[in-house]
Amino acid sequence: MRIRITNVLLMPGVTNEAHIPFIPDAEVLVDGSRIAYAGPKAGAPAFEADEVIDGYGMLAMPGLCNMHTHTPMTLLRSIGSDLTLDRWLNEAIFPVEKHLTDEAVRAGSDLGIMEMLRFGTTSFNDMYMHMDMEAEAVRDSGMRALLGHGVVDFDESCADLAPNIALIEKWNHAADDRIRISLAPHSEGATTEKVLLKIREAAETYHVPIHIHVSETRLDYDGSLNRRGLTPPQYLEKLGLTAHPVLAAHCVWMTDEDIELFARRGVTVLHNPMSNLKLASGIAPIAKMLKAGCRITLGTDGVASNNNLNLWEEIKLMPMLQKGNTLDPTVVSPAQTIAAATSAGAKAMGYEDLGQLKPGYLADLILLDLSGAHMCPCNDLESNLVYSAQGSDVALTMVNGKVLYRNGVYTTLVPRLVLERARKQAGSLLERAAQAAK
């Protein structure tokens, strides 16, 4: 399929921290799964298109990367709100997750993918269970994802990593390379040293990244100090994990040494500002991490601690929270924010040719409708994009050169059926959990 998007305002991608570039009256040419051209209309090459999309009044930009989520948890949306983290996990989340089935995970995955596509997310990084089901949902929907089977291992019972290796062998680079696999130890506190060393070994053997929760809460930080005499980042360094690509979710409780270590090692920080507020974990020192040269990306976390998958909310919240918390309005630029939501995430997922609209790059892009009252007037497009735009402004979402969402219409999902199945599976999941609690 060859698609021409014409008469569009183009944001080809963020390449520095100071400014977001825009090109008016541009054209994007998509040939199969890749960008053939993205630039001024006047300079576009001859191109026989199967479909022409009029982008008048819209912004074409790289699709968003939701870099930390647990997609099937959409079925648990709004469960356990306003509880302490301990009660949220032990009374609300864990008792239900014990009763997950393949069917529930498939239904939750489809629902999450449907929501992400609507709000302009074109790829996501996930850690959960029943991952064959989630991989099938990604394959069938046309989405792009980095998937990891979560390893929770208090007693070395998971130390053979069998489900992780099986997932890699079956799915890594599958579905036209839209699916990639990570190794996903839950956290310092929820895994044994033995399993982390096995994971380091597997990361080396299979060349896959490691996705792990790091210093999400004060308790994580203090616990690691008590157990190991080391902060979680220091512990990962000691075990040699940081010699491999590490995607570290949260990083709320970080010492200056932790930040310096992650910057030096090129660890990618997966920042989830909304979830960190909702679970009262705190406010990650993102302004400081950016200054130190850390790689910052953005995520929603699972919907049970958010409670949606609209990455535009995180885009606005990331700079706002840093300004308010440091009492310095100049920290965290729009360019740094959009980079975190697009190019930095794409790179952390292991793609060298994703996250920007450049010839040869994978065609993951969105069209943003700029015509709303809330985007008028356009005195400063960068500011409007980061501080005024709504997830609902997304008019079109394309992954791998294929339009998956456009003006309320999905091409690979049937919304009525996705919603119906999700409601049904959520209902029976909660019922099983309630029965078991009796």
Added chain:
Amino acid sequence: MRIRITNVLLMPGVTNEAHIPFIPDAEVLVDGSRIAYAGPKAGAPAFEADEVIDGYGMLAMPGLCNMHTHTPMTLLRSIGSDLTLDRWLNEAIFPVEKHLTDEAVRAGSDLGIMEMLRFGTTSFNDMYMHMDMEAEAVRDSGMRALLGHGVVDFDESCADLAPNIALIEKWNHAADDRIRISLAPHSEGATTEKVLLKIREAAETYHVPIHIHVSETRLDYDGSLNRRGLTPPQYLEKLGLTAHPVLAAHCVWMTDEDIELFARRGVTVLHNPMSNLKLASGIAPIAKMLKAGCRITLGTDGVASNNNLNLWEEIKLMPMLQKGNTLDPTVVSPAQTIAAATSAGAKAMGYEDLGQLKPGYLADLILLDLSGAHMCPCNDLESNLVYSAQGSDVALTMVNGKVLYRNGVYTTLVPRLVLERARKQAGSLLERAAQAAK
């Protein structure tokens, strides 16, 4: 006009801090400007309707009150982003505001009202200049507003309050009582004692509330201590202003004594969490104020420090920020949040019959479409409403019994013309400012 909204999920209004009530399969009957009935369909009285609105799959709830904004500043959207407050005011905002005209204020007011209606705001509390123009915009659009002419008075030159009194005499209770007028001294720092005493007198004479910025920044707080030996709340108390209804915007830098004073005096706090982050003013101690019994309401502030008028963003941010900042996820309930955005605001505007959907109350309401993927499943409607909903879910906005917005269509505004005029007026305003700067 008699309207029946049927087959709807009803949220009649928040009356306690613990829970938001919901009534399934309900009906709302609107007779002229007032609610005739709101309750179970089964109990609805006989009612001859001119129009029937099918509310299937939607939530009918009180319209939102945006309790602190400067609506005409929509023309300055995104100007001066990411600057320190001092530079933002002195380099970006003041030099432009000097060149405001009646035409600009009218254009900005229409644009702001258009945006607010789209996101479900049915009334707002404003302080600005050229207020005749804003009042005309409110009159013509069908909106409801409390309007105040801002008094900035460093040298007692405004001490006769002539524009304020003229505004009261011309507009208070005008347009079917949709327009009410306040007295709006800017702040402790930007007004003289003489003018504040005159304002107290006028508040008594005309029975209108006082709208004022209080302790927005650390500088406001320190400045007041230096100038008066009193915090801004103590100074208002000393001058006797707190004996009248006071609407105090921001209240970020508050001592425990200030909080106790405002609770005891029934001062209404106008909380603007997004603006306070963006301008790096800080995080208002809302959880503490709620505990102390303060009246809390929500606002967006002007769009130049937000940068939109979508109150749903403040609805999500208010509880989130308090949880994250206090490290206690149990503070600020969904009910407290929705009360702040609806009933508490209506009351603070001086209406005893607004902010809930009850027989005899004014018919300011919205329909919220619950069918989006981001609202599914509905395990907890209170949580979905506060943490998952989007401003774009608003399907219908009614003020004073009249539908002003429905599924993208406005009944009193012509969007194309509003946007065109706003762009034009913003352009010439900025050009005048640039010319003058040369």
